[in-house]
Amino acid sequence: MAIGVDFKKRTQNADWLEDVRRTAYERFEKLGFPTRELEGWKYINLEPILGASFAASENKGPEFSDSRRIEKYFLSENEQRLVFVNGVYSRNLSSVKNLPAGVVLQDLASSLVSHGNLIRRYLGRDASSETNSFSSINTFSFKDGLFLYIPDKVVVDSPINIILLGTGESDSPSLFYSRILIVTGECSRVRVIVNYAGLPDARYFNNTAAEIHVGEGACLDYFQIERGSKNSYQIATNRFYLGKFSTLETLAFTEGGAITRNEEIVEFGGEKGFASLKGLSLLNDESQVYNHVQANHLVPNCTSRQFYKNVLAGKAKSEFNSLVRVSRGAQKSDSNQLSKTLLLSDTAESHSRPQLKIDTDDVSCVHGATVGQLEKDELFYLRSRGLSKEIARLVLTSGFAEEVIQDLEPAPLKAHLKDWIAEELTIATEGKI
Amino acid sequence: MLLDIRNLHASINGKDILKGFTLQVKAGEVHAIMGPNGSGKSTLAKVLAGDSHYEVTKGEVLFQGKNLLDLEPEDRALAGVFMAFQYPVEIPGVNNASFLRMAYNAKRKFQGKEEIDPLDFEELLKERLKVVDMPQDFLKRNVNHGFSGGEKKRNEILQMAVLDPTLAILDETDSGLDIDALREVAKGVNILKRPDNGIILITHYQRLLDYITPDQVHILVDGRIVRSGGKELALELEKKGYDEMGASTNGHRG
Numbered sequence: 001m002a003i004g005v006d007f008k009k010r011t012q013n014a015d016w017l018e019d020v021r022r023t024a025y026e027r028f029e030k031l032g033f034p035t036r037e038l039e040g041w042k043y044i045n046l047e048p049i050l051g052a053s054f055a056a057s058e059n060k061g062p063e064f065s066d067s068r069r070i071e072k073y074f075l076s077e078n079e080q081r082l083v084f085v086n087g088v089y090s091r092n093l094s095s096v097k098n099l100p101a102g103v104v105l106q107d108l109a110s111s112l113v114s115h116g117n118l119i120r121r122y123l124g125r126d127a128s129s130e131t132n133s134f135s136s137i138n139t140f141s142f143k144d145g146l147f148l149y150i151p152d153k154v155v156v157d158s159p160i161n162i163i164l165l166g167t168g169e170s171d172s173p174s175l176f177y178s179r180i181l182i183v184t185g186e187c188s189r190v191r192v193i194v195n196y197a198g199l200p201d202a203r204y205f206n207n208t209a210a211e212i213h214v215g216e217g218a219c220l221d222y223f224q225i226e227r228g229s230k231n232s233y234q235i236a237t238n239r240f241y242l243g244k245f246s247t248l249e250t251l252a253f254t255e256g257g258a259i260t261r262n263e264e265i266v267e268f269g270g271e272k273g274f275a276s277l278k279g280l281s282l283l284n285d286e287s288q289v290y291n292h293v294q295a296n297h298l299v300p301n302c303t304s305r306q307f308y309k310n311v312l313a314g315k316a317k318s319e320f321n322s323l324v325r326v327s328r329g330a331q332k333s334d335s336n337q338l339s340k341t342l343l344l345s346d347t348a349e350s351h352s353r354p355q356l357k358i359d360t361d362d363v364s365c366v367h368g369a370t371v372g373q374l375e376k377d378e379l380f381y382l383r384s385r386g387l388s389k390e391i392a393r394l395v396l397t398s399g400f401a402e403e404v405i406q407d408l409e410p411a412p413l414k415a416h417l418k419d420w421i422a423e424e425l426t427i428a429t430e431g432k433i
Numbered sequence: 434m435l436l437d438i439r440n441l442h443a444s445i446n447g448k449d450i451l452k453g454f455t456l457q458v459k460a461g462e463v464h465a466i467m468g469p470n471g472s473g474k475s476t477l478a479k480v481l482a483g484d485s486h487y488e489v490t491k492g493e494v495l496f497q498g499k500n501l502l503d504l505e506p507e508d509r510a511l512a513g514v515f516m517a518f519q520y521p522v523e524i525p526g527v528n529n530a531s532f533l534r535m536a537y538n539a540k541r542k543f544q545g546k547e548e549i550d551p552l553d554f555e556e557l558l559k560e561r562l563k564v565v566d567m568p569q570d571f572l573k574r575n576v577n578h579g580f581s582g583g584e585k586k587r588n589e590i591l592q593m594a595v596l597d598p599t600l601a602i603l604d605e606t607d608s609g610l611d612i613d614a615l616r617e618v619a620k621g622v623n624i625l626k627r628p629d630n631g632i633i634l635i636t637h638y639q640r641l642l643d644y645i646t647p648d649q650v651h652i653l654v655d656g657r658i659v660r661s662g663g664k665e666l667a668l669e670l671e672k673k674g675y676d677e678m679g680a681s682t683n684g685h686r687g
Binding site: 386403406 | 482483484485486505506507509510511515516518521522524525526527532535536539540543575592596
């Protein structure tokens with residue numbers, strides 16, 4: 001992978017941004033690329049990413065303008081839609097309209113010019129202590145991305161749909177950086193859906209870094225829908241900073257993709273914060289997903305929930321690596337880490353590691369993990385009612401998967417995912433056993 | 434002849450349970466099979482339904498002249514065999530109404546008919562729900578998930594009512610039910626009783642037979658029928674107990 005230091009030459013960067021990028025670069029020099037000796041990178045084979053000749057894709061983006069080819073990622077007519085092609089904002093494919101007063105929703109490159117002083121307070125906050133090399137690389141390399149700002153007490157009704165599209169081809173794969181910065185004010189509410197998408201069989205590596213600041217008493221939903229091809233690589237580092245009394249709900253829905261790695265880091269900065277982190281991965285063939293989830297209870301009285309499920313067929317592989325950290329003095333912290341994996345083949349592989357680091361007393365921390373196959377008794381029950389072996393497997397598998405999204409809103413997203421689940425699992429369960 | 438079981442032997446994990454079970458059921462008949470715990474009652478039900486945990490070591494079962502034991506569980510169901518489970522399985526994440534529709538449509542397809550229109554099916558379900566006297570929201574819940582014991586048994590009867598089997602085998606559907614639930618279940622069975630189908634009631638107690646009148650009662654002990662008779666046999670059994678009635682009860686298991 002080509003790692004350039006050309007940020008130094010980018011004169012349009014404000015000084016503060018130069019500093020952030022330099023810090024990130026220095027941090028990266030210290031970290032280097034992760035190796036399998038590191039616990040967080042033990043199971044992942046980065047060879048395809050680091051070895052492939054991914055070219056930084058500066059000029060590939062806006063050429064693509066056929067909205068019909070990405071229609072399947074649209075959820076509704078009235079959604080706010082921002083489309084990025086190989087990391088570059090596409091004005092033509094996007095549709096932003098009728099936003100409440102004061103809301104900023106635009107590409108990050110423009111925002112750096114128009115709202116530099118605001119962005120400066122939030123961007124790259126953890127650049128000097130970063131532990132994920134890819135996030136550091138993103139910080140010193142990104143050119144564009146999304147900026148969303150919601151003022152205090154503003155509710156954005158229509159969901160914001162961000163489509164990050166990769167179009168690279170097998171002989172000219174694309175490498176791009178997606179940067180997402182979201183800042184929400186006190187008691188605001190917004191729902192963001194990020195579609196990590198690719199054209200069929202596109203070959204690309206999308207390195208995403210998101211920083212999401214949830215204001216006091218604010219509610220934010222952040223749903224990531226990752227639908228990759230056998231040539232798509234996706235590494236995302238998402239940091240959530242939660243204010244007092246705030247509520248965060250996330251979903252990482254992954255279907256297919258060669259390698260998908262999601263790192264979700266939640267930091268409770270004020271009391272009575274609530275975070276629900278969910279994941280559902282449906283993988284077949286040689287797809288791999290790595291979910292690394294961290295909840296840092298720095299203050300008392302916060303609640304975190306983690307609920308991740310995987311359905312693995314073929315030679316698919318999943319990892320759930322989860323850490324709940326309760327700092328000294330963070331009494332009455334309440335956490336739950338749960339991961340369940342359903343193996344549909346003998347060749348699928350699953351790793352699950354929920355961990356706790358607790359430096360205080362008076363907490364409630366629960367964790368659990370299960371890995372298993374379909375229950376014979378359940379299969380027999382369905383078959384005894386006339387359902388074929390294949391349908392019985394499909395019904396049970398869908399039931400297992402749909403539990404994750406059964407309370408999901410908005411309804412169009414839930415319907416959308418249900419269709420995908422049905423489609424994917426029909427393929428995955430056919431003719432097995 | 435609806436069902437012809439000849440000298441059936443079956444085992445689980447190498448242990449023989451059925452040891453020469455013979456029974457004939459004609460269309461329109463209700464047979465009650467009674468026996469102490471461990472006599473092989475449930476094994477019989479599961480073997481007939483095709484539970485792969487059990488191995489048939491000898492004998493044959495003809496259902497409407499066809500070899501039932503050759504068929505997969507789903508093919509037995511499609512051919513018209515229905516077993517109401519003693520312990521219905523909970524299926525989290527699967528909606529009761531959609532499950533019923535899938536099962537119903539599987540049967541329609543097998544019979545060469547078109548799938549039923551969802552609205553028509555709703556009507557049919559409403560109708561069949563009355564058989565078990567359950568509220569509509571019964572259908573919105575996940576299959577047996579979080580159901581009480583009585584609700585699970587009623588759900589079995591509802592499935593039976595929807596699938597309309599030619600041969601129904603009720604495996605201790607009465608056990609664990611209070612008298613009201615028992616009456617409901619019996620009512621359901623009586624509604625479904627017709628001249629062209631057959632019912633096998635497997636039960637431990639005589640009390641279900643207060644509500645459903647069997648044509649024949651069989652006493653099963655240690656994997657074999659030791660006595661057969663009319664409905665009065667059940668009453669005699671109730672008075673005397675299994676020990677006195679049915680020779681030895683070797684192999685009595687809890």
